[in-house]
Structures are given as C-alpha cells and as structure tokens.
C-alpha cells in the first residue's frame with residue numbers, strides 16, 4: 053500500500069485525482085489537499101471581476117465531485133521537503149507521502165514594481181476577483197458624492213489574455229453600472245509594454261481585437277512600460293521613453309503570473325516559482341514527485357521551448373502525472389508528456405472573441421470564437437469535475 057498525496061484542487065490536481073482512482077492499485081490511499089474546499093474555474097475570473105457572471109457558476113464543491121476513494125483535507129501547504137517525503141501545513145499536522153503530485157497553481161506577479169501590492173487590485177482567485185467588481189461598483193457609485201472624475205476611470209495594467217478578456221467583459225458591464233448610478237461614461241484605459249497585443253495570434257486577429265477595443269471606446273496605450281503604481285495613479289514610460297502618469301481610482305493588475313510561492317519557500321530550483329521537470333513531469337532525482345500546471349515548466353519536444361501555462365495543458369499534465377504514478381505502481385516505465393494544442397481562444401465579452409484552430413489552420417472571430425470558448429469551458433468542467441457539474445454550470449446559451 054502507498055500514500056499518494058496531491059497538493060492543489062485546481063485544473064491539474066482535480067484531473068489527477070480523477071485518474072489516480074483508475075490507475076493506482078485499489079489498496080493505495082489517495083489524499084487531495086487544498087486550502088479551500090471550493091474549486092474555481094480560474095479561466096473565467098475576468099467575468100467575476102467585471103460582474104458579468106454569478107461566481108457560483110464558476111465554482112464547485114470539491115468533496116462532492118471527487119470519488120469515494122479520495123480523502124479531501126482542507127489545509128494550507130507551507131512547505132515540501134522532498135528529502136523527507138513530507139509536506140508541512142499552516143493549519144494541519146505534517147503529512148508523509150510515497151508519491152506526490154504538486155499542483156499548487158499560480159499567483160499574481162508584481163515583478164518587483166513599486167506600489168503594485170499596495171495600490172492595485174490583482175485577480176488571482178475568486179475573492180480577489182469579487183473584490184475587483186465590488187471596488188468598481190463602489191467607486192462608480194461614489195461619484196455621485198465626490199464628482200471626482202478619477203472615480204470614472206479604470207486602468208487595466210497588461211494586455212495579455214487576462215487583461216484583454218477583462219476589458220472585453222467590462223465593455224458589457226460598465227454601461228449597466230453607468231445607467232444604474234446615472235454617471236457620465238466610465239473611461240477604460242489599458243497599459244501594455246509591448247507595441248502590440250497577443251503576439252500568439254496572427255495580425256488579422258490582433259487587428260480585430262484592437263478594433264473591438266476602439267469600437268467600445270477602450271483606449272489602448274501600447275509601448276507603455278509601467279514603472280510604479282502610486283495611490284490612484286499608474287506611472288509609466290511611454291513609447292518615446294517619457295515618464296507619464298495616469299490617474300484613476302480603479303487600477304487592476306493583470307501583468308502576469310508566477311507559480312505558487314510554496315515552490316520558492318521549499319527551496320526548489322525554480323524560475324518565477326516554476327520548476328523545470330523531466331519529460332515525464334517528475335522532479336529530477338525524485339521519480340516519486342510530479343510537478344504539474346502553473347508550478348512547472350515542461351519542455352515541448354517539438355518547439356524546444358517550455359509549453360505555455362494554460363488550463364488545457366494543466367488538465368493534460370494532471371492526467372499524465374496520475375497515469376505515470378499508476379505505471380510506477382505496476383512496475384512499468386513512465387510515459388513522457390506530449391501535448392498537441394488544438395488552438396487558442398480569447399473572449400471579447402460573451403458574444404465576441406478571437407481564436408485560432410490549429411488542426412484546420414483556421415482563424416475565427418466574433419460569435420464563432422466566443423462559442424468556441426464556451427465549448428472549451430464546458431469541456432474543462434467535465435474534465436476537472438464530471439458531467440453533472442458541467443450540466444449545472446456549463447455554458448449552453450450557444451446551443452440555441
């Protein structure tokens with residue numbers, strides 16, 4: 053009998069426990085640990101932050117979807133000692149393991165930029181994303197008393213996937229807030245260091261997204277490298293290297309993510325809290341430890357670069373790590389992780405988006421892309437939880 057411990061109930065961890073139940077011998081003990089008993093579909097946090105979705109739609113109760121074989125423990129991991137095969141917690145006695153899957157997910161990254169933590173709003177989990185929407189609504193509501201125009205300005209820092217998808221949703225929810233509180237138009241401004249957005253898409257799709265923003269009066273300040281966040285102000289170098297300041301009473305930070313701080317706290321060799329793993333997703337010299345999702349960097353043998361950190365890859369890696377533990381338990385060799393992406397989609401609100409379908413080399417935009425994103429969301433709900441969760445929480449408005 054062996055104890056298999058899975059840390060993290062996100063995309064990778066949930067998928068791993070699902071497969072461990074099939075791959076591990078019946079006598080093995082499977083334990084899943086997370087600091088909360090609620091799983092969040094984090095690819096939809098931008099909708100919570102913009103107030104366009106009920107948070108209950110993107111969460112589910114972990115104990116109710118894991119099988120009977122899995123023991124769930126609600127506890128906060130503080131450290132992993134691979135030499136002792138032990139995990140420590142803030143609020144639970146240490147646990148020993150024979151096999152470990154580390155799937156502790158991401159956190160918002162400040163890149164050491166001054167004032168980010170104190171003066172801007174991250175959106176890395178349900179609580180912080182709900183706080184973003186509360187802040188937006190309270191600030192707009194407050195305008196009636198203050199008449200301060202900075203209450204009607206929202207700065208989104210970073211035009212990666214999160215920033216762009218958030219802006220898309222805000223174009224839907226802000227007109228409703230303006231009408232509710234009878235304010236003048238709320239100004240949305242996005243600051244991005246690169247001269248263009250979303251370099252993974254071809255130029256026509258990038259242009260489509262830029263045009264979408266222009267059509268909805270979103271101002272994109274490209275080539276704007278943020279150097280500091282002050283209370284109520286974004287400080288940046290513009291494309292001509294001039295220092296600029298933009299004042300706004302809502303500043304949202306979507307400038308990138310790193311893996312969980314537990315990785316650095318546990319003295320793993322890492323970069324931005326990501327550990328470079330072996331081809332089979334195990335830790336070098338520790339075939340009993342697998343590191344998956346946003347805390348790992350996995351080389352893509354085709355491109356010779358690490359795979360990007362996406363929910364789809366986290367789901368696939370969680371499954372492969374579980375299968376590899378099953379293979380080890382049956383004295384078989386492990387299988388290297390290979391992922392063939394079927395494409396990428398970025399939503400621009402509920403009804404619009406851009407996407408690339410790799411299998412058919414097709415580029416899609418508009419309603420078609422947003423429908424594709426909903427299909428991906430539905431599939432991921434089914435893969436991380438099960439069919440009935442998908443039926444309760446999935447997006448079905450595209451089917452009629």
Ligand code: NAD
Nearest residue numbers: 210211212213214215244245276277278307308361397398
């Ligand atoms: P990101 O790293 O993808 O984007 C951050 C953006 O901030 C980049 O465009 C970067 O150039 C910009 N930036 C960095 N430093 C800056 C500075 N000082 N000033 C101005 N701009 C600066 O991060 P993200 O959008 O939070 O996404 C995190 C991860 O999650 C990524 O791997 C992303 O691919 C993934 N994700 C995918 C989807 C999807 O597939 N639909 C959705 C959300 C997130």
